[in-house]
Amino acid sequence: MTEQEEQLDMVSGTLQNIIFAASDSYFKILSVLVEDSTLADWQEPEIIVTGTFADVQEGSVYNFYGDLVRHPKYGQQFKAQRYENELPPDENGLIKYLASGQFKGVGPKTAAKIVNSLGLNAIQLILDDPRVLAGMVKPALAQNLYRTLRLNLGLERFFQLGNQYGIGADLAGKLYDQYGDEAEDILINHPYRFVFEFDGLSFKKIDQIAQKSGFQDNNGERMRAAVYAAMNALTFRQGHTFLTLAQLESATDSLLRQPDIQQSEAIQTALDELISAHRVVVDQQRYYPKPLYDAEVTVAQQLKQLLVSPGSFPLNVNQVGQHLVVPDRIELDDKQQQAVQTGLASRLFVLTGGPGTGKTTIIKSMVATWQKLVQVVAQQGSFGTDWLKSQRVRLASPTGRAAKRMTEITGYEASTIHRLLGITDGGEAEFNADNPIDGGLLIVDEASMLDIELAAQLLSALPKDITLIFVGDSDQLPSVGPGNVLADMLASQVIPQVELDTIYRQGRGSSINALAADIKAGYLPQNFAANQGDRASFMVDGAQVPSAIYQVLEAAFKKGYSANEVQILTPMYKSEAGVNALNLMAQELFNPIKPGQKSLQHGQINFRQGDKVLQLENDSERDVYNGDMGQVIAVHYRSDGQGHEDSLVVDFDGKELLYPKKSLNQLTLAYATTVHKAQGNEFRLVIMVLTDQFYIMLNRNLLYTGITRAKEALIMVGNYSAFETAASRAVPKRQTSLVDRLQGQVETTARPVPSKEVPQNNQPIKSMLTETEEQSVSAGSAGGLNQATLRQASQDPLVGMLGTSPYDFMP
Ligand SMILES: Nc1ncnc2c1ncn2[C@@H]1O[C@H](COP(=O)(O)OP(=O)(O)OP(=O)(O)O)[C@@H](O)[C@H]1O
Numbered sequence: 005m006t007e008q009e010e011q012l013d014m015v016s017g018t019l020q021n022i023i024f025a026a027s028d029s030y031f032k033i034l035s036v037l038v039e040d041s042t043l044a045d046w047q048e049p050e051i052i053v054t055g056t057f058a059d060v061q062e063g064s065v066y067n068f069y070g071d072l073v074r075h076p077k078y079g080q081q082f083k084a085q086r087y088e089n090e091l092p093p094d095e096n097g098l099i100k101y102l103a104s105g106q107f108k109g110v111g112p113k114t115a116a117k118i119v120n121s122l123g124l125n126a127i128q129l130i131l132d133d134p135r136v137l138a139g140m141v142k143p144a145l146a147q148n149l150y151r152t153l154r155l156n157l158g159l160e161r162f163f164q165l166g167n168q169y170g171i172g173a174d175l176a177g178k179l180y181d182q183y184g185d186e187a188e189d190i191l192i193n194h195p196y197r198f199v200f201e202f203d204g205l206s207f208k209k210i211d212q213i214a215q216k217s218g219f220q221d222n223n224g225e226r227m228r229a230a231v232y233a234a235m236n237a238l239t240f241r242q243g244h245t246f247l248t249l250a251q252l253e254s255a256t257d258s259l260l261r262q263p264d265i266q267q268s269e270a271i272q273t274a275l276d277e278l279i280s281a282h283r284v285v286v287d288q289q290r291y292y293p294k295p296l297y298d299a300e301v302t303v304a305q306q307l308k309q310l311l312v313s314p315g316s317f318p319l320n321v322n323q324v325g326q327h328l329v330v331p332d333r334i335e336l337d338d339k340q341q342q343a344v345q346t347g348l349a350s351r352l353f354v355l356t357g358g359p360g361t362g363k364t365t366i367i368k369s370m371v372a373t374w375q376k377l378v379q380v381v382a383q384q385g386s387f388g389t390d391w392l393k394s395q396r397v398r399l400a401s402p403t404g405r406a407a408k409r410m411t412e413i414t415g416y417e418a419s420t421i422h423r424l425l426g427i428t429d430g431g432e433a434e435f436n437a438d439n440p441i442d443g444g445l446l447i448v449d450e451a452s453m454l455d456i457e458l459a460a461q462l463l464s465a466l467p468k469d470i471t472l473i474f475v476g477d478s479d480q481l482p483s484v485g486p487g488n489v490l491a492d493m494l495a496s497q498v499i500p501q502v503e504l505d506t507i508y509r510q511g512r513g514s515s516i517n518a519l520a521a522d523i524k525a526g527y528l529p530q531n532f533a534a535n536q537g538d539r540a541s542f543m544v545d546g547a548q549v550p551s552a553i554y555q556v557l558e559a560a561f562k563k564g565y566s567a568n569e570v571q572i573l574t575p576m577y578k579s580e581a582g583v584n585a586l587n588l589m590a591q592e593l594f595n596p597i598k599p600g601q602k603s604l605q606h607g608q609i610n611f612r613q614g615d616k617v618l619q620l621e622n623d624s625e626r627d628v629y630n631g632d633m634g635q636v637i638a639v640h641y642r643s644d645g646q647g648h649e650d651s652l653v654v655d656f657d658g659k660e661l662l663y664p665k666k667s668l669n670q671l672t673l674a675y676a677t678t679v680h681k682a683q684g685n686e687f688r689l690v691i692m693v694l695t696d697q698f699y700i701m702l703n704r705n706l707l708y709t710g711i712t713r714a715k716e717a718l719i720m721v722g723n724y725s726a727f728e729t730a731a732s733r734a735v736p737k738r739q740t741s742l743v744d745r746l747q748g749q750v751e752t753t754a755r756p757v758p759s760k761e762v763p764q765n766n767q768p769i770k771s772m773l774t775e776t777e778e779q780s781v782s783a784g785s786a787g788g789l790n791q792a793t794l795r796q797a798s799q800d801p802l803v804g805m806l807g808t809s810p811y812d813f814m815p
Pocket residue numbers: 332334335336337340357358359360361362363364365366508509510789793794796797800
């Protein structure tokens with residue numbers, strides 16, 4: 005017992021009633037009839053006990069260890085940190101317990117036989133090894149008794165064991181869920197297995213557990229686990245799909261923190277063993293975690309297959325051009341037109357370009373043109389409605405917000421990639437190679453956010469003859485997970501691609517796009533400090549940054565901007581200019597607590613109605629994903645009779661979700677977020693904060709991604725030197741082999757397509773369009789920007805909407 009434990013109070017009593025049992029954890033609220041306790045001034049016959057409990061039985065006696073706490077609404081209750089099932093203290097009691105009916109097939113006679121033979125310690129002995137029952141009862145009965153005892157007592161025993169190893173009940177519950185009866189054996193004898201199989205325990209923690217069990221530093225299991233853990237940590241931190249031997253050695257060294265001369269040899273041995281066990285793949289001296297290797301190979305193979313697929317109705321670029329549909333009476337420029345034509349004439353295509361260059365316009369045009377082509381082909385080929393359905397348009401994006409925007413713009417249903425593939429939270433996808441999705445055209449927007457594993461899942465689940473188009477800005481931050489899919493596809497030059505580079509956005513937001521272009525080129529423009537119609541910079545010294553941000557925020561608030569329209573972006577969570585501090589500052593301004601208002605406290609955050617919040621985890625069942633933003637629309641208290649627990653109701657773009665208090669770790673305030681979390685989102689006003697404090701985080705892609713989230717106005721606050729450093733510093737390169745694989749030896753008939761050339765590849769085997777059809781060409785022709793298009797652009801509904809300028813935000 006630790007010193008801390010000795011200070012815990014104890015309550016012993018009969019469990020009367022389980023008031024609440026959470027469905028997704030072992031958290032329970034119990035009503036207990038007190039028989040004994042160390043609580044000095046507890047006089048009541050009953051006490052409420054809360055905590056993490058296994059399959060506790062009403063009517064059984066338990067000892068609870070913990071503290072008496074005062075709940076703001078429910079008064080005093082006992083918060084248990086651990087507990088034990090008090091087993092009957094004498095042989096008669098034990099016989100009664102075993103014969104109580106809980107254990108099928110065990111009557112008073114059998115129970116007496118067991119207790120007489122095994123003594124008072126019978127239950128422990130059976131749990132340790134059910135073979136002690138041999139000869140006493142039939143094997144089937146012995147198995148059944150053992151299983152029921154395990155179910156009733158195994159988890160409790162594991163909770164206690166976990167406690168000895170410093171593992172909290174929550175984590176112990178998760179381990180037990182994953183491993184069941186085996187959990188105990190693994191924890192004691194093979195703890196390093198958790199590194200490979202269990203998500204939620206760090207190597208350091210596992211190492212501590214193993215040390216308690218007597219594992220030596222040079223143990224082989226330990227070395228293999230250390231190499232693998234170091235490999236995973238580094239690939240995920242840096243976004244690499246593979247590491248060099250030197251990188252791996254140094255990462256393992258720093259994880260073990262005991263570099264000595266033997267280390268390098270031990271690492272090499274561990275690595276060889278990991279390779280034999282198919283946990284690590286080595287290919288041309290590049291060391292990959294197996295899942296990343298498999299994903300990369302799958303992506304390369306699938307992309308190459310698409311490149312040579314004939315498609316369901318092959319067309320050449322001219323035929324597409326003749327049926328081009330351009331919405332909004334815009335005249336596409338040459339590159340834009342080339343994008344639509346090449347995109348739809350190829351089976352695989354990548355469209356890239358900065359903000360305001362027309363990517364969305366092209367998606368709209370592609371969808372409309374595709375619909376038209378499908379109609380024409382259906383008529384010519386006398387295809388029925390089934391064929392038409394099979395050619396339907398699918399739209400997807402890595403984030404919910406971007407998918408919603410695609411729907412609004414195209415009028416077609418768009419979804420997250422997770423939803424498109426039916427990916428559950430365990431990572432299993434409903435759609436895969438054996439059960440592909442349907443559709444003739446799939447457009448994936450915000451493709452810069454696609455990591456190698458999600459890309460592999462997506463590509464594996466596509467029909468072989470689909471037309472696949474990726475759209476994204478390769479200068480934005482790469483995906484959070486490993487891989488560099490969009491940039492690699494572009495760099496490979498084997499996939500038809502077009503880069504749009506003329507910025508069309510007029511009015512508000514246009515000088516932001518020009519600034520983005522300069523930053524992309526690696527520098528801040530001369531006019532950086534000079535305020536423009538839609539952007540301003542507010543450069544101050546480090547200590548003044550928070551008050552400068554406050555002034556800008558206050559001005560935005562007074563100008564009538566709602567919290568949803570303003571977004572503060574900053575690189576990190578900590579520090580006074582970090583996400584956490586700025587969120588509290590903005591909350592006080594935009595949504596201060598009112599006297600008597602309901603609220604829920606979680607950590608440092610006090611959530612209340614009206615708060616802008618951010619989802620931090622993927623929850624595919626409820627279709628809400630890491631990075632989605634919503635608004636708290638209600639706070640419910642249990643004491644009001646509303647549900648079993650205090651909870652929040654959050655509205656995510658029309659979808660209302662309930663968050664019981666225990667799941668509030670899935671949410672945080674969203675007035676300020678990191679740039680990473682804001683990827684795929686756009687806001688009317690962005691306040692971009694960079695200071696020298698964030699030096700290690702500063703790079704071009706971060707700044708570029710941050711400022712291009714601003715649709716109308718941008719205020720930059722911080723140190724000039726920080727902005728300058730960010731603009732000048734290229735993002736660290738991710739180590740991947742996708743470019744090599746795409747350019748590799750696998751046969752492909754596709755040839756690289758330089759962006760300036762409209763390719764004549766994918767020539768149809770037999771055109772399905774007749775001459776007459778081809779002549780009945782509709783809208784759209786190549787050409788530059790004319791007066792009509794300029795008028796169109798200036799009618800952008802966002803232009804001049806607020807009648808404010810960044811000058812209004814200056815103190
Ligand atoms: N060829 C063109 N002629 C005139 N206006 C155009 C042309 N192409 C696009 N535009 C206009 O430019 C603006 C920006 O285009 P669009 O939204 O398609 O760009 P984007 O690349 O998707 O930008 P973002 O990524 O910032 O959303 C729109 O108002 C659009 O109507």
